[in-house]
Amino acid sequence: MCLLTVAPCLFAQEDEDVSPYREMKTLARAVELIRQDYVDEDKTGYEELIYSAMRGMLEELDPHSDFMDPKDFKGMQEDTKSEFGGLGVVVGMKNERLTIVSPMEGTPGFRAGLLPGDVLLEIDGRSTEKMTLRDAVDKLRGEPGTAVKLAIGRSDAPKPINFNIEREVIKVPSVRGAKILDDVAGPKIGYVRISQFSEPTVKEFAKALSQLEKQGMEALILDLRFNPGGLLGSAVEVAGEFLPGGALVAYTEGRSPSAGRRYLAPGKGRKPRNYPLAVLVNGSSASGAEIVAGALKDSGRALLVGETTFGKGSVQSVVSLPDGSAVRLTTAKYFTPGKQPIHEKGVSPHVRAPMTGEDEARLLAERRREDLPAGSEKEEIGGVDDVPLQRAADALRGVLLHAREGTGGPSSEG
Incomplete structure (x- = not known):
């Protein structure tokens, strides 16, 4: 922010x-x-x-x-007023290296095969060794239709991988994959993933949930893996789908009293959706995704499954100076309702369920395959061992079965 x-x-x-x-x-x-x-x-x-x-x-x-x-x-x-082109990737500093946090689904960077954890070595032939985060972002942006050349370092690649990617205006659906998981004999567990938080996200999300509810959904898995964040207001609204109106979603604190703000679920008095909920997170869940995950975890509303999130939760203020220059300064940090800092700490899951790098790459390849137009030749991809999804589904089945048997298992509020 x-x-x-x-x-x-x-x-x-x-x-x-x-x-x-x-x-x-x-x-x-x-x-x-x-x-x-x-x-x-x-x-x-x-x-x-x-x-x-x-x-x-x-x-x-x-x-x-x-x-x-x-x-x-x-x-x-x-930049804040005009439309610009980009690759649809979120870049951060990790171990003092410019690193791709996550490519957003449906964007040029995602389709080209960029992966979370890829290290940016060169942008248009220029080394990133002494490049600031701001400089890197500026160089990745440009006129739609123009191309940018990247040299990428990847942990399993012996030498840099080169990409030539055309910039586009980034406007893609953020709510994807809504479905009832295949389980003929068991309870109906829904699945939805949010790839980023944009202005229409909460409307798309509410529509997807309503459609799943009409199909008899009894519990939901919300997938925030590889979600790099986006608009704070959108993230707060998504969390508000499962929290009472007026409930605390996150707050900020800084040295100045004016840096402190509280973000509340909208619609005071509104009844939230109350079926059992599991949220999938990983090391590429950042910013707004961490705010949603932290709020649902601390409120006891959802079970978090996966890996500790990225840890990007700070607020920057831009202060103009008399000569027309300006200072961008980190002035506050985000905290979850349970007073846990997000920045550089991340949000830890209840159930740790890591994926191998190979399975993560297959999962993203499968998502790229889904984005191909009908009739396109689609490369066959080996089965993805999605352990976090399996663990979340198993946990929700247990909650629902306990509720059906009346054995006093976890309620639908947790």
Whole structure:
């Protein structure tokens, strides 16, 4: 989440032993030393040196904080208003390397075969070794119809893998795969996956649930694996489908009181859907997916199955400066209703059910196959051993069977 604000630059009150003016004097002395003695005079302009110092300060804080000169800041503002092309992949920093968190289903990056955990080594021939997260995202974006060349490092590949992918405007359905799982003799367990949280997600999701309910669905598996997040409001609304109106979904805290916010399930007094629920998560479930999973876990509303999530839960504020430049600064972190931090921690499942890298690749290949137009030649894919899905289905069957037998098993509220 990113907030845009305009604020004056003021020094906060400091301990008497720590004077910002004394430290600024040291910085000013270093700047003058560079201007006086550095060998290439054309690199010693005040603006260039000060901007570089600010970039360095912010990049040292975390991958999401950065400095934007007037040109970059203007470009960022235009990006938020205009339509641009991209690959449909979410990129993050992992072990100080630019890494693909997840490719979104139905997008160019997904169709090309990019995988979660792929390391970006080069973008259009330029090494990413010293590239910031913001720079990488900017380079992946571009005019729809233009192509970007990537060199990817993959754990099971002995050498880099090259891709040439055409950018598109990313507009894809976010709710997919709604169905009743095949179980002739057993209870009717529904399955839905959400690939990202966009503006129409909650309407698509509610429609899918209503259709499954008409088919007699008795319990639901919500698949948030490989979901990189998206719009916070959409994620809160999805969680609200299973929580009472007004229930806490997540909250933020920062050093400033103004950074604290509470996000509540919409529709106070509204009756939520109350059938048994299991949520699938993995290391590529990030941001909004983690907020949904954390809310449903802490409320006791769902059983989480899979692996610990990615751990991306911070808020960035953009503050404009007098010369037209701006600072993007991490000002708050997200917490689950149970006061658990999401950022760099992730949300842990009740039932740990990891998948092998090979099975994850097969699962994504199967999803790519589903996206091919009717009549296309579809590559045969070996069976996917989807252990998390099996474990979730088994758990829900147990809940439903206990309820039918009246043995006092878990209620439909958990």
